[in-house]
Amino acid sequence: MKGRTLTVGGPRQRAVLSALLLSANQVVSFDALIEKVWNGQPPSTARTQVAICIAALRKIFRSAGWDRETIVTATPGYMLALVGHSLDSARFEQLVAGSVRLTAEKRTAEAAHALRDALALWRGPALGGVYAPFAETEAARLDEQRMLAIEQLAALRLQLGEHQAILGELQALVSACPLRDRLRYYLMLAQYRSGRRAEALTTFRDGMRHSVEEIGLELGAELQELHNAILRDDVPQPSAPAAAAAHTEKKTVAPAQLPQCDAYFVGRSREQWLMDDALLTQTTQNSSSIAHLTGSPGIGKTSLAVHWARRSAHHFPDAQLFANLRQNQPLDVLHQFLRHLGVEGPLPTDLAEAAKRYRSAVEGRQVLVVLDDASSYTQVRPLLPDNGRCRVLITGRTAFDELLQNPGLLRIRIGPLSDDESHEMLTGVLRDARAEEFPETTQRLVRLCGNTPLALRAAAARLLTKQHWRVHDLVRRLERSAHRLAELSIGEDSLRARLDRSVQELDAAAAYAYAGLSRLDHPDFCVANAADALEMDQLDAEDLIETLVDAQLLEVVGRGRRGEMRYRWQELVRLHAQATLSERTFGAHIGV
Known part of the structure; x- marks a missing residue:
């Protein structure tokens, strides 16, 4: 079975299997399964439907080559027997517990290694695709365990002096979870120890603004104490004994510096x-x-x-x-x-x-x-x-x-995700049924995001913060192209911010072409179209286009019917280029 992926049927089968997995090697009664699947409002055929789901799940396991009965009948219900097999959630808890023990024994590098192994077990959102209140509650519990493990790993890596190596990861985590004080504390500490005192102070100010705006409270005492220590330039560095222990442990533990996996990674x-x-x-x-x-x-x-x-x-x-x-x-x-x-x-x-x-x-x-x-x-x-x-x-x-x-x-x-992969990403982040309610509207949302992972994540984040919105409400806002990038840009490392950096890295001529080509009426164009829009010789226009292709800001489509090379904008990049053109035009108009 190792490495095999099993395809489970509809929502009811997934709910039944999840309920059994969450109580692996324990009997789950018929009544408990009915309560979990229908949340207190079962149909009259509920017992029959559960029995049908169990039969279907047994068939799936048998067809995959599982040689022993996996779901056994046990009064007053069923039990999923994992004899000879393992469950990622149980393995995760074992590794985290082992890390706690190693930390207590001052074996810091080994403790960090155990947490890396634990977090590597996460291949996506917990109980993704299971839409039931019990699954949402359990998924929230598992996600919190994961976040606690991430925070503990950050603390261990800072003890090991890895403040520079962990900076980027902590910045991404704080951007995604701005109200988790512990992550912000570790980011400020890593920034300070990396010689980025001003950035550490900015991180504190950003956190204070988020906390006051979102929950009406100032940051906690620990963060304020760290902020004051940074102002005094009085933050302790990792102790010499800790550093010595790290060097000793590194002789036996191989360096494993990879960041955590994206919990919502799909496809590819x-x-x-x-x-x-x-x-x-x-x-x-x-x-x-x-x-x-x-x-x-x-x-x-x-x-x-x-x-x-x-x-x-x-x-x-x-x-x-x-x-x-x-x-x-x-x-x-x-x-x-x-x-x-x-x-x-x-x-x-x-x-x-x-x-x-x-x-x-x-x-x-x-x-x-x-x-x-x-x-x-x-x-x-x-x-x-x-x-x-x-x-x-x-x-x-x-x-x-x-x-x-x-x-x-x-x-x-790397190109955009497929429609199915994009839909899977949206569903995984949302963890509710909104993406399934109106498939055509969800498909429209995917297209408006350009099947781009960062934009899809931002769209899902917008829906998560607006629980009263349906997918249609966000689609309606995104269809206003002038505001689409703003709607899909969340945090300091948003899609718009990344496109801004890409343009800043261009030379003046290529940046001019980037903005100027957005005047074209169609996203697909040839060199002759570009030369007309930029008012220059075709060879010069082609050189600038190829510069933008090399910068991954334009795509090569292929050759047209007349043999001419054709190029294409991705829609979100084109919208950014149009915004850049508007800013340049406005700046020229007022003499900037």
């Missing part, structure tokens, strides 16, 4: 198959195999990279290293990697020397290196091992031609 099976083939089966003698994931902002490059890396971590027993290159310089990353790999003493301050030391440290070891949000080959080059047993996974918008010299290169352009 083809891309993962290609990555398996390139990174797990191919071998090169003199260099490491590399997979380079590119795609437009918000398309899910990092989520895919982390999901694959987590799933494949057991292939790299010596180390799994992670770095966000938008937030860290190559030399800082090398220093982090060297410390994680157990290198002690003074580290080289020269980039070339540090890179040489790093390659020596991974020599002969099976290591996975994930380099997230890379913008240039200059950033990446010092971080590439020359060891044939290592594998490298790079994400970013820009395709680096220099990587083509590596014989083990796989380059994948």
Whole structure:
């Protein structure tokens, strides 16, 4: 059964199976099952329908090759017997309990490793696709356990001195959960210890504003005390004994620096198959195999990279290293990697020397290196091992031609999700029946989000905060194209913010073309159309278009009937370009 996915039938079957799983190896009575499935309002045929569901579930297990009866009849109902099998939720609780014990024994790195293993068991929202009050209550309980484990892992990593490595992850978590004081506390601590005192103070101010606006209360005493300590420049660093313990433990525990998986990750099976083939089966003698994931902002490059890396971590027993290159310089990353790999003493301050030391440290070891949000080959080059047993996974918008010299290169352009995957993501985040009520309206919402994961997450977040809205209410607002990006931009790392950064990285001519091409009446166009809109020679226009293609802001459609190359806007990117044009036009009008 390991690795097999079973397809369970409709909502009632899923509800019955969930009720049995939540009480695995315990008898669940007929009456309890009826209460859970129909929430106190059962039909007269309820007992018969439960019996039909049980029979169907038994058939599913048998057809999958489960050689013993899984759901056994036991007065006064049924029991799901897991003899010889395991349940992720139970395994999660065991690992968390083990981490608590290891923490008490001052075995900090091992405790962190146990929590990473526990959190890696989460492949999506708890009880996703089960729409019943008992499931919602249990899902909320499991989600809270997960968040507590995430917070405890953050505390352990800060004790181990990983404040720089954890910054990006904590920023994303605080953006998603702005009212969790403990996460905000750890983010402020990590920012301060990374030399980002002003950012730590800004994080406090943002939290105070959220707390007052949302619940009418100021932040708690611990956060205020930390804020005051930062103002005084009087925040204690990790103690020397803790650091010494970390160095001792790292000799026996392989570095595992991968962030947590996106709980709502869906799809991407083809891309993962290609990555398996390139990174797990191919071998090169003199260099490491590399997979380079590119795609437009918000398309899910990092989520895919982390999901694959987590799933494949057991292939790299010596180390799994992670770095966000938008937030860290190559030399800082090398220093982090060297410390994680157990290198002690003074580290080289020269980039070339540090890179040489790093390659020596991974020599002969099976290591996975994930380099997230890379913008240039200059950033990446010092971080590439020359060891044939290592594998490298790079994400970013820009395709680096220099990587083509590596014989083990796989380059994948990540596109939008399929309609089914987009629907699954919406349903998973919402955890209620609104996405199922009016399928055509939900499909319209998916299209308005451009099947883009970040936009879909933002749409679901809007619906979560507006429990009285139906999907139609949000669709009606998004159909006003001038306001769509604003409606779908939540938090500091929103789709609009990412597109803003992409445009800021363009040179002046390409930024002009980005705004100017949004004047075209149709999202599909050819070079001749672009040259007319930009009022320039076709060859110059083509160069600018290709620059935007390389920046993942335009897509290549193919060739038209006359053999001309055709290009296409993604709708949300086009709306951003139109907003950029309006801002430029307004600025020129008032003389800015």
